[in-house]
Amino acid sequence: MNIIRKTTDLQELLSKEHVRRNLSVPVLVEKILERNEGTLTSSGAVKAETGKYTGRSPKDKYIVDEPSSRDQIDWGSVNQPISSDVFDRLYSKVTNHLQDADEIFVFEGFAGADEATRLPIRVVNERAWHNLFAKQLFIRPAQSDDWENAAEEPFTILSAPSLKADPSVDGTRSEAFIIVSFEKRTILIGGTEYAGEMKKSIFSIMNYLLPQKDIMPMHCSANVGSEGDVALFFGLSGTGKTTLSADADRRLIGDDEHGWSASGVFNIEGGCYAKCIQLSREKEPQIFDAIRFGSVLENVVLDPTTKVADYDDSSLTENTRAAYPLQAMTNIVDPSIAGHPNTIIFLTADAFGVLPPISKLTKEQAMYHFLSGYTSKLAGTERGITEPEATFSTCFGSPFLPLRPTVYAEMLGRKMEEHEVEVFLVNTGWTGGAYGTGSRMKLSYTRAMVRAALHGELTNAETTKNGLFNLETPTHIPGVPDDVLVPRFAWPSEEAYEEKALELASKFKENFKKFTNVDESIIKLGGPSV
Structure with a gap:
């Protein structure tokens, strides 16, 4: 007998005891190490691996075909349509999956440094290291109540990398899915550990929203x-x-x-999301020195004894990456x-x-x-x-x-x-x-x-x-x-x-x-x- 489970509402999910909201960088690093999600490197950065997905998966990215945005979208191989029914079913799976996790991590911040036009965003993660990535890549509120007082409704990312889609049931191409709903202001990500999907999903929605403001x-x-x-x-x-x-x-x-x-x-x-294959202090000193405590290294090979990063080693991927906040750089506009x-x-x-x-x-x-x-x-x-x-x-x-x-x-x-x-x-x-x-x-x-x-x-x-x-x-x-x-x-x-x-x-x-x-x-x- 198949049991149909009720969809978990987002607000219901965020009210649960296992939600860890807006944790500090040190606490997130502790969580990552405690949960064996990553390794501390000699420079103090956290190193994590993303498995077989070491880059974006563009063929698994979709936009929900909705009346309010349908005529504006440039549909095709880049912007692939998917139905609201498929989105709703996967939304239910993702929220129920996150409700069953031992802990989930939430970041609340902004996309856009211009306060007059910035977009409030919420990132809900199954992985602590993904949440650290979001904290370092997006804009943190300057004041504790800035986010709550934002005039615009937030866009929410729900990220569940260990949840794999079943194409025969879920209507996707593979186990991985990145789905944007402009009407529901929600992005679903599943089946891939690659953190860059979060970054680029937010950029994609800004490419939709900003031209409406003549930006x-x-x-x-x-x-x-x-x-x-x-x-x-x-x-x-x-x-x-x-x-x-x-x-x-x-x-x-x-x-x-x-x-x-x-x-x-x-x-x-x-923040910055820099390629770091063959990175050296001699060639790129600012980037090299920015990779320190709180930074995230993706798929970089470490010396097993010293934990020193070997930026020349591409055995995991050529697309090795470093994520760090702008403030880690010494010469920035702030x-x-x-x-x-x-x-x-x-x-x-x-x-x-x-x-x-x-x-x-x-x-x-x-x-x-x-x-x-x-x-x-x-x-x-x-x-x-x-x-x-x-x-x-x-x-x-x-x-x-x-x-x-x-x-x-x-x-x-x-x-x-x-x-x-x-x-x-x-x-x-x-x-x-x-x-x-x-x-x-x-x-x-x-x-x-x-x-x-x-x-x-x-x-x-x-x-x-x-x-x-x-x-x-x-x-x-x-x-x-x-x-x-x-x-x-x-x-x-x-x-x-x-x-x-x-x-x-x-x-x-x-x-x-x-x-x-x-x-x-x-x-x-x-x-x-x-």
Whole structure:
């Protein structure tokens, strides 16, 4: 006989004795160690492993098909629809599962550093280490009653990683599920231990909500110079957003997610989620030193005796991660708010090895490359990615964009014109050949190029044009060999370069065909001439 169990209401769940609400960092660390969820490293950080899910699982992410949001969502392979009935059944399973847990952990805070537009969020976790992750990544209330007095209803994440879906019963693709309901302001996560699903789910809902307030949500890092000049760095995971924005000469606003309002730029998060494969103090001192007590390391291998992190060991995954609060950095903007951008950097990890390391873009080129969002998915950032894979991610963040791409692109175009922003395309990928034959662009070269752009040294610099892509590339930048600046000179064979460049240009053209309502000048003047 099948027993039908009553669905546990959220408020009923949160009233239970096993709920641990807004625990401090030290208490959460104690809980993690007590529950054998993680290990304390030599630097004081907590190390946890996520099992077979060491990256996002985009094919298991869904949006509930609901009347209030149906016509706004850009449905497709990224924003997969799922019915309210499926959501309701899994909601019941998740809340009942959490009610039966020995303890659950709740974080209450915000997404968005701008108090006028911030979103209250609640994160309910089965794992103490996931709750520590949420505490370090999102924004904590400054006052004890800030969250309770928020004008807007909170969005709630219910995370139950040990609860696995049954596709034949639950209507999912696999055991893992990430489901967003905008009407019920709830996100269900189950079947995966990967903490990054929480972070990106909140970003996805902000990408839906902020445009309704005429605020542009952006998958970018941001920093500010001594003169108040603001720079944005767009790019997918692994292209260098976190690394390049952590500049000792500039103050960090945030490393991954921002909004651009009528007042300027603000961070959506309160922490950083940095890739740390091959991390060293020499290359990235600010990130290296931020990994201390209270930080969370994901899938990093430790020396069994000393508990020292081996950042060069990728045996668990290439996608090793560190989560830490912004306050762990020594050179930040607090609160994470600044003025309008002066410079925008589009970062691409070109696996073909043919794009110039830096190019100054016209408005049409900026719009073209923003919509294209060309990069390479790097190993480990998603399940099944084992080597760089060329891809086009609209607006440098299509996995997190619920609305149609032109909504975000048109907002960028208006703001670029209004604030006279300089835009550069920077290739942090391969040079001297494609992946497998060429080499990854040296970080020291990229830093030199970016600093030259931010200091205005490239505004009137002498340039040479890449004929196929029509990109203007500076002929000389201090600290960068001249032959590196012109890709075909870095290749052993100019013929091989031209062949590969034509292949990539054709991919750009083919990809852009999906944009049917774009101004003709963007297509004609912005893209490659093939």
